[in-house]
Amino acid sequence: MLFKMHRRDFNAFNFSIVIEHRTKQASTTAPEAFGTSMAVTRYMVALLLSILAVCLIPADAKCPFNFGRARAEDDGEILQAEPRRMLMEFDAVAVNKLDIDAVKADLKALFVDSKDSWPADFGHYGPLMIRMAWHCAGTYRQSDGRGGCDGGRQRFDPERSWADNVNLDKARGLLWPIKQKYGNALTWGDLIILAGDAAIESMGGPILGFCAGRIDDADGTASLPLGPSLDQEMVAPCSVNGDCEAPLGASTMSLIYVNPEGPMAVPDPEKSAPQIREVFARMSMNDSETVALIGGGHAFGKVHGACPTGPGPSPAEQPWNPWPGTCGNGTMKGKGNNTFTSGFEGPWTTNPIRWDNEYFQNLLEYDWEVHIGPGGHHQWRPVKKNSSDPSEPVANIMMLTTDVALLKDPSYLELVKLFATNQTALDIAFSHAWYKLVTRDMGPHSRCLGDHVPPPQPFQAPLPPPPAKKPDYKAVTKAITKALRTASSALPGDTVGGKPYYGALFATLAWQCASNFRQTDYTGGCNGARIRFAPQKDWPQNVAMDRVLAVLAPIKASFPSLTYADLIVLAGSTALTDAKAHKIKFCGGRSDANPNETPFPFQPPRVFGNKLVQLKDNALVMGLTLREMVAQQARLRSPSQQRRLGYSGSWTENPSLLTNDYFKVLLNNDWVNTTSAAGQLEMKAVGKEGIYMMPTDLAVKWDPASAAIAQEFATDSTAFLAAFASGWNKLMVADRFKGPAGNECA
CATH class of the missing domain: 1.10.520.10 (Peroxidase; domain 1)
Structure with a gap:
């Protein structure tokens, strides 16, 4: 389709x-x-x-x-x-x-x-x-x-x-x-x-x-x-x-x-082809998958537009008798040969209940002439090539503008020719594309059940099994704790009490690694540690995260069975525990993705002009409640990292403690829009020097529901820490699937 x-x-x-x-x-x-x-x-x-x-x-x-x-x-x-x-x-x-x-x-x-x-x-x-x-x-x-x-x-x-x-x-x-x-x-x-x-x-x-x-x-x-x-x-x-x-x-x-x-209902195949490529790409399909799906799907059945008067009321309008049909009369009104579904009429092939490559052969065998079908819309009928007799009979088939478009694009045309002459190539391409189409929203292979599940496919972002022997996580935690306040040549840390401090950077790395998780299609997350590779490491939000990872590299080298994915999450969790967060959990057993993985399976974080929408919709997509997301806004924030991102600074120069001070600063100050030297829009506290927040922070204050939560957190530190731990712990293991509804860390 x-x-x-x-x-x-x-x-x-x-x-x-x-x-x-x-x-x-x-x-x-x-x-x-x-x-x-x-x-x-x-x-x-x-x-x-x-x-x-x-x-x-x-x-x-x-x-x-x-x-x-x-x-x-x-x-x-x-x-x-x-x-x-x-x-x-x-x-x-x-x-x-x-x-x-x-x-x-x-x-x-x-x-x-x-x-x-x-x-x-x-x-x-x-x-x-x-x-x-x-x-x-x-x-x-x-x-x-x-x-x-x-x-x-x-x-x-x-x-x-x-x-x-x-x-x-x-x-x-x-x-x-x-x-x-x-x-x-x-x-x-x-x-x-x-x-x-x-x-x-x-x-x-x-x-x-x-x-x-x-x-x-x-x-x-x-x-x-x-x-x-x-x-x-x-x-x-x-x-x-x-x-x-x-x-x-x-x-x-x-x-x-x-x-x-055709585009804007104009039957122009040349202009239709680019639209086809664009919208199929929006669901991650390439040219071969696109053409195989179109032609494979159109090997079957027909379109229905027996008359121009439509299908009748929808289920919302007439739930007791939806889409009764308006074509024909008597007992067969609106069904059989009197059906209206799309407004187009006819089959693509001469045997619409048999799988073959006739669709592609038909495209190439005939010239195609646009006309108005019985449903009142432009569709295409076959004309024999080089025929001097326009009345010469042809097959009772039709094409849509979007079918004829496959002949007008060089890449699509080559695939049409391939599938028209090579049934095996079509079989392979269609079966894989169909499985991707109907399974793409299911997440990784580990969520599939039943005895008909094929091997993991590239679109499922398969990972190698984790190391059979787990490292001594207590020893790793001890090494991370030491690294929190040890200067590294890989990246200057923040300065707290005149000493180097990397805790906020470690927490930021873990957040950036895990927060691209999407509960909508069960993709993303830190399992695989793909933040090590392009393009994820080069996303604007991840500037210098590779250097933070380099700070942790000596620890990775000391524990051969420790994966980067586990190290990243454990470093963030250790930093939070050190910062007096409550009940931060860790569940090991992640694996690392192959650096040559293609295509890259995840999407970058979505950025909206409306920061309230960005805050709330990203929470929904991640599977966090608004309460949990508001709490995450107060996570450890590195002043040095804010400057690397192009901002003038942070709301605090001491990111070593996880407290509810963030909400007090947010709610108890007036803020004015300003632009950093690097051109970033930011918010500056009125009458205060060196106190900055981002527009996404102010969205918490502007939105009544978010503000109510922030007010509670500002007056109840225990409630804040509980909500923070709930959201953090949930997100760090959200990608650890065990079947469709289970979790390895439950």
């Missing part, structure tokens, strides 16, 4: 005109071949409030994210900044014991048992299931790790009512008897992906394997930041619909990746 889904229809403006909008803009849905509880009640209340807010939306708004004003009912997580992802009960033992072959057998029997309530195209539900799996997994974006099928949130609003997901409620309905049969051993997230896998296999396609262990969400809250919502608008606004930029995954709202009709 070519399109990354976002929620255009959940703009309150669209509620009032959704049927007309879908009729005129049906190209905003994706081609199909690729595609309750108290939580539901809560969301439906939000929907009602959004509908009532329709009069507040500017009539000329060009992007669905241009809201007339902020609506509190749309606030999912960011404004509250609590990781409120509500999970269903997860039985790891049952999931691990699940007979996946038996489930596949049941699925494959279902695929060829066409139901009158929703007849199968070509007598096979496989293409529908592939589309469902693609649309569940295809929400993933590498910018912040959000999206993907872990959680199975396609079942809930907002995702279930996205225009991209028209008629996928029928697919999930078909799967319910199988879900019911296997109960908690088969989560919805796993079932949706396994249905896609089984569908590919049932039609002769290649599958690399299956990683079980998706934990179902109890509602759709975690999808709100994908947009459109106030949360999404703060993190990733779209100023021009059709040209949305990263970190958004799609170029056009509500689409899986790009508009199949």
